[in-house]
Amino acid sequence: MQRSFRSQISQAADTPKFPTDTDTKISYRTLVPYGASLLATAVSSLFAWALEPWIALDSLVMVYLVGVVAIAARYGRGPSIVAAVASSLAFDFFFTRPFFSLRIADPRLVMTVAVMLLVSVVISQLTAALRDRSRAAIEHARRIAALYSLTRDLARASDEAQILDAARRHVVRLVAGEVEILRSSGASESGISEVATRLHPDAEATVLPLLAAGRSLGVMLVRPSAPGARLHGRQARFLGNCAKQVASALERERLVRAAHASERAAQEEQLRNSLLASVSHDLRQPLTVIESAATSLLEGPAAPGDPVYTERINLLVSEARQMSDTVNKILDMTRLESAPVQLERQWVPIETILLGALDRVRSRLAGHVVLTDIPAKLIWTYVDALVFEKLLTNLLENAAKYSKPGSTVGISARSVDAALEIRISDEGDGLPAGDLDAVFQKFRRGDQRNAVPGIGLGLAICRAVVELHGGTITAYRRPIAGTEFVVRLPTIPGAPEETE
Amino acid sequence: MPHPRQISAPQDLPLVLIVEDDPRMRALLRSVLRGNGFRTLEAGNLKDGLEFATSALPQLIVVDLGLPDGHGTELVRRVREWSSIPIFVLSACDRSQDKVAGLNAGADDYVTKPFTPEELVARVRAALRRMAARERPLATAAFETGDLRVDMIRRIVTVSGRRIYLTPTEYRLLVTLVHQAGNVVTHERLLSEVWGPNKTDCIHYAHIYMTHLRRKVEPDPMNPVYLMTETGIGYRLAAH
Numbered sequence: 019m020q021r022s023f024r025s026q027i028s029q030a031a032d033t034p035k036f037p038t039d040t041d042t043k044i045s046y047r048t049l050v051p052y053g054a055s056l057l058a059t060a061v062s063s064l065f066a067w068a069l070e071p072w073i074a075l076d077s078l079v080m081v082y083l084v085g086v087v088a089i090a091a092r093y094g095r096g097p098s099i100v101a102a103v104a105s106s107l108a109f110d111f112f113f114t115r116p117f118f119s120l121r122i123a124d125p126r127l128v129m130t131v132a133v134m135l136l137v138s139v140v141i142s143q144l145t146a147a148l149r150d151r152s153r154a155a156i157e158h159a160r161r162i163a164a165l166y167s168l169t170r171d172l173a174r175a176s177d178e179a180q181i182l183d184a185a186r187r188h189v190v191r192l193v194a195g196e197v198e199i200l201r202s203s204g205a206s207e208s209g210i211s212e213v214a215t216r217l218h219p220d221a222e223a224t225v226l227p228l229l230a231a232g233r234s235l236g237v238m239l240v241r242p243s244a245p246g247a248r249l250h251g252r253q254a255r256f257l258g259n260c261a262k263q264v265a266s267a268l269e270r271e272r273l274v275r276a277a278h279a280s281e282r283a284a285q286e287e288q289l290r291n292s293l294l295a296s297v298s299h300d301l302r303q304p305l306t307v308i309e310s311a312a313t314s315l316l317e318g319p320a321a322p323g324d325p326v327y328t329e330r331i332n333l334l335v336s337e338a339r340q341m342s343d344t345v346n347k348i349l350d351m352t353r354l355e356s357a358p359v360q361l362e363r364q365w366v367p368i369e370t371i372l373l374g375a376l377d378r379v380r381s382r383l384a385g386h387v388v389l390t391d392i393p394a395k396l397i398w399t400y401v402d403a404l405v406f407e408k409l410l411t412n413l414l415e416n417a418a419k420y421s422k423p424g425s426t427v428g429i430s431a432r433s434v435d436a437a438l439e440i441r442i443s444d445e446g447d448g449l450p451a452g453d454l455d456a457v458f459q460k461f462r463r464g465d466q467r468n469a470v471p472g473i474g475l476g477l478a479i480c481r482a483v484v485e486l487h488g489g490t491i492t493a494y495r496r497p498i499a500g501t502e503f504v505v506r507l508p509t510i511p512g513a514p515e516e517t518e
Numbered sequence: 519m520p521h522p523r524q525i526s527a528p529q530d531l532p533l534v535l536i537v538e539d540d541p542r543m544r545a546l547l548r549s550v551l552r553g554n555g556f557r558t559l560e561a562g563n564l565k566d567g568l569e570f571a572t573s574a575l576p577q578l579i580v581v582d583l584g585l586p587d588g589h590g591t592e593l594v595r596r597v598r599e600w601s602s603i604p605i606f607v608l609s610a611c612d613r614s615q616d617k618v619a620g621l622n623a624g625a626d627d628y629v630t631k632p633f634t635p636e637e638l639v640a641r642v643r644a645a646l647r648r649m650a651a652r653e654r655p656l657a658t659a660a661f662e663t664g665d666l667r668v669d670m671i672r673r674i675v676t677v678s679g680r681r682i683y684l685t686p687t688e689y690r691l692l693v694t695l696v697h698q699a700g701n702v703v704t705h706e707r708l709l710s711e712v713w714g715p716n717k718t719d720c721i722h723y724a725h726i727y728m729t730h731l732r733r734k735v736e737p738d739p740m741n742p743v744y745l746m747t748e749t750g751i752g753y754r755l756a757a758h
Binding site for chain 2: 110180342362364366367369370373374375377378388390392396398403404407514
């Protein structure tokens with residue numbers, strides 16, 4: 019069985035906020051509270067000694083009680099009992115006659131010491147209980163906050179790496195030690211645990227499975243850094259919750275990715291189908307015509323000068339042109355889509371590019387009335403002249419193709435609000451009802467049943483060119499009949515002056 | 519060494535050397551040129567092309583830019599070292615840098631594949647006419663195309679008999695185009711001949727003065743018949 023594991027290890031940087039319980043071993047750290055108890059007793063004794071000349075003996079007991087309460091509040095039950103007993107003994111030793119002896123001469127004082135011991139033990143236990151409860155409440159609140167911030171970061175994470183990063187960051191902050199997340203693809207839970215144990219022979223690591231919808235997504239390994247330290251129950255439960263959150267975030271991310279991938283695949287599939295359909299239609303159709311026209315010329319009785327001969331030759335030429343046009347458009351589109359497109363921008367008057375474009379479509383516009391409206395003052399544009407000429411050529415070809423001979427094709431260019439605006443209009447049948455923006459999509463043609471040949475790339479090329487130049491292109495339905503395309507290019511400062 | 523393919527034809531017909539590696543394109547050029555009264559000679563690579571250019575002394579060379587053993591521009595440069603015969607570069611569409619490089623190396627015009635036979639023949643004829651005129655200096659004193667007439671002795675430009683008044687720069691621009699009539703003149707060449715060799719970066723000068731010239735010379739400036747724009751390359755004076 020093949021498994022893939024990726025592991026990341028994080029190390030806690032700061033001191034733990036959650037103390038870990040100890041086992042049988044006694045470490046230096048565990049002795050500190052008891053030392054503090056004795057120190058508190060000593061300090062209380064000093065205070066009591068300093069205050070003795072002014073206050074009654076009975077009241078000195080209060081000084082010791084303050085110390086006991088302080089220890090109880092700070093270190094809890096065990097140390098506070100030590101402090102209570104030590105304080106009673108110290109009072110007895112230093113302040114009851116005979117001094118520096120545990121014997122007590124005055125029987126009333128025996129009572130005082132006994133009551134002092136009792137009271138200090140009771141107070142210490144009450145204070146410690148209060149402290150424990152408040153500690154628990156704070157810890158609980160902190161865990162809730164931690165879980166909340168983990169959940170929030172997991173929700174914000176947009177990919178797997180970010181999810182794992184957030185998980186490690188949060189868990190490490192709450193547990194002193196190392197956090198490692200092993201991702202699996204398709205491995206069973208037991209398989210992962212087995213590998214985890216093999217990778218980490220020290221059994222101290224807690225292994226938390228990352229399960230979502232019955233699938234194992236991996237495991238989270240938590241190893242406390244202090245040797246011998248173990249996670250206590252509440253922490254383990256908390257980590258279990260964290261693991262659940264991480265698992266569901268991973269699952270969500272996986273589902274989102276899967277959805278994106280299938281959407282993209284569907285789009286690519288559709289584009290491939292359109293391309294295939296267009297290519298087979300727009301290349302095979304003229305090819306069939308060419309083949310049969312050529313064969314008929316080869317075999318047929320028609321001779322040069324014969325009208326049938328001329329007709330077939332014309333058919334050959336026009337179909338071959340159509341094919342060549344299709345291939346050129348596919349090449350143009352491919353080139354414009356293959357990033358990065360290197361534009362050779364230079365300052366050119368729009369008039370110059372337009373004249374070049376008009377020259378290229380001269381034969382196709384021969385039957386139309388072409389009206390140009392361009393101001394006498396040159397409008398300079400900073401464009402790749404050849405690429406931009408292609409845009410205008412495509413728009414003019416389009417106008418010629420979709421309107422009848424004899425109708426008017428209008429071309430205008432002017433500067434409007436820090437932009438160059440080029441309008442190309444025709445008096446054709448106009449665009450079909452629906453989304454005007456859709457005409458710029460690849461392999462999209464105004465009317466699918468239209469008899470006019472074309473692959474449906476011309477306007478997609480136009481849009482690609484305009485967008486490369488930072489402009490916009492929009493299609494409009496003209497009020498009475500026809501279509502108007504408007505290209506807007508933002509004005510770029512630095513146009514040449516009309517001087518030598 | 520391969521033998522130059524040459525058909526027996528009257529020796530006074532102009533000889534065109536075709537340097538092209540694609541045999542189909544060669545066959546097409548051969549049939550178009552022969553059908554229009556030229557003799558042809560073919561070479562399939564740069565080395566043979568250079569060899570034939572010196573040994574057969576053609577009147578015109580058509581050279582493909584992408585040859586198996588080098589770039590067609592190399593042939594243009596080498597031939598230009600010793601001869602001013604017209605050279606046309608042949609290139610696939612959309613390779614404007616290649617065309618411009620070939621033209622700036624000294625080629626007289628370019629032909630884009632696929633080409634139309636009429637266009638090719640018209641340009642070849644224009645180039646050969648110019649070469650012939652160079653040998654009879656008086657014939658170059660006046661130039662006519664359509665209704666446009668440029669009298670280079672008296673510096674008078676007329677359109678349909680009507681006198682057109684040009685500034686000295688506009689006139690120099692027009693004369694530069696006249697000297698290359700029928701064939702393209704690159705922006706660089708226009709700039710260096712009209713404004714001087716240190717002004718070849720100022721393409722906008724060419725655009726501005728061409729616009730002025732077009733507005734004065736053309737009957738309909740937005741539908742020019744004499745001063746044609748070759749976007750990204752240069753300008754061409756149509757020779758009718």
